[in-house]
Amino acid sequence: MIKKKKLPEATIPTSSMADIAFLLLIFFLVATVIDVDSGIGMTLPEFVDNPETVEVPKDRMAAVLINETGDVLLDGQPISLFQITNTLKPRIQSKIDLPNNKKLIVSIKTDRKTEYNAYIQALDQVKVAYFEVRDEYSNSKFGKKFSDLEDGSIEQNEVKDAIPIIISIAEPEKVK
Amino acid sequence: MKFEKKRASTKQEIPTASMPDIIFMLLLFFMVTTTLREVEVFVQYSLPEAKAIEKIENKRLIQYVWVGKDGRIQINDSLVKLNEIQDIMYAKRQALPNVIVSLRVDKSTDMGLVTDIQQELRKAYCLRINYSANIKI
Numbered sequence: 461m462i463k464k465k466k467l468p469e470a471t472i473p474t475s476s477m478a479d480i481a482f483l484l485l486i487f488f489l490v491a492t493v494i495d496v497d498s499g500i501g502m503t504l505p506e507f508v509d510n511p512e513t514v515e516v517p518k519d520r521m522a523a524v525l526i527n528e529t530g531d532v533l534l535d536g537q538p539i540s541l542f543q544i545t546n547t548l549k550p551r552i553q554s555k556i557d558l559p560n561n562k563k564l565i566v567s568i569k570t571d572r573k574t575e576y577n578a579y580i581q582a583l584d585q586v587k588v589a590y591f592e593v594r595d596e597y598s599n600s601k602f603g604k605k606f607s608d609l610e611d612g613s614i615e616q617n618e619v620k621d622a623i624p625i626i627i628s629i630a631e632p633e634k635v636k
Numbered sequence: 637m638k639f640e641k642k643r644a645s646t647k648q649e650i651p652t653a654s655m656p657d658i659i660f661m662l663l664l665f666f667m668v669t670t671t672l673r674e675v676e677v678f679v680q681y682s683l684p685e686a687k688a689i690e691k692i693e694n695k696r697l698i699q700y701v702w703v704g705k706d707g708r709i710q711i712n713d714s715l716v717k718l719n720e721i722q723d724i725m726y727a728k729r730q731a732l733p734n735v736i737v738s739l740r741v742d743k744s745t746d747m748g749l750v751t752d753i754q755q756e757l758r759k760a761y762c763l764r765i766n767y768s769a770n771i772k773i
Contacts, residue, residue: 474656481659488666497692497738499768507758572748576741579750580684580767587688631751 500583502627520555522548522566526582528573541578544585545592552593556622563623569630583627590625597623675713679704681742685772692736692766699728699762703741707749718752725760740768 524544525533532539534547548566555564566586570579594606598619602609609616679702692698701721702710709716711724729735737757741750757765 478652478656478659481656481663485659485663485666488663488670492666492670497695497698497766497768498689498771499692499738499766500686500688501690501692501736501764501766504754504758504763504765506761506763507755570747570751572746572751574747575743576745576747576750577684577743579747580686580769583767584686584688584769584772587686591688629754631755 500580500587502629504629516565520562520565522551522564524566524568524582524586526568526570526574526578528571528575530575530578532582541581541585544582545589548586548589549593552589552623553596556593556597560621560624563626565626565628567628567630586627587625590623594619594623675700677702677710678715679706679708679710679742681705681740683740684743684767684769686767686769687772689769689771690766692738694736697732697734697736698738698766699725699732699735700738700740701753703739703745703749703753705742705744707745709753718749718756721753721756722760725757725762729760729762734764735762736764736766737762738766738768 521535523533523535527533530541532541532544534544539547548564552564555562568579568582568586591606598604598606598609598615601619602615604615606616606619609619681702681704700711704710709718709721711721716724725737739750739753754765757763
């Protein structure tokens, strides 16, 4: 009887695989920029050559004016930047039950020399006011925060209809 | 009487056989999430901070416009002049109808310039914009 010759085991050496994987891992760790694109979303109006001017009743408007030094006027009253949210909230809330063409319009107007940062801070305050009112409304109605409502659901649309975010960005005074 | 030291009979080794698998899993995660920088930003800018921030769901729709401290404007790979924005953005809109323009504007920029850019965007019918900002904690 012929004994079969024993073959040496054919294996790929895998001990260094972990090292190679580590090296790649470190490369990708270093190269990754997890940079989330976040910001304040807005929709611009379409460009029209000769825009019609429509009179808006005074109680529907909340005019925010920011000058070049960053001082804020809300409806003619000087106000600190951080009070905008609290001042606007009751005004938004008072108009929840009104029809769509009577909701509050917030108009933000700046000077040409105003710092961009001041404008963003003011816009942020206005947005926070709207978001908080939306949260409270949806909390009292559906027991959920606005952000927890399902996207495109009837509830979400109802809240959006009740509290639409209408922000008007007026052109600065000194237009070239 | 002979004393013998008590030793645990189990092996005192950390099993490392599955380590490559774990590393590979991490590796795959980072490979998938990595977006390598496509454009080099020439302008210097620092973003403002805000609380009411929304995330942009679809990264493919974004077109960036950078505005630096010195007021220079960059779109894609090149610095552009104000009056060139309209043509560039209009072409972009033709290719991508629901483009979102992400404005990465430096904090100290004048609002006049921002407004001028917005006017150009309006003429180019790029109406969805996003003021890029960092989260304020």
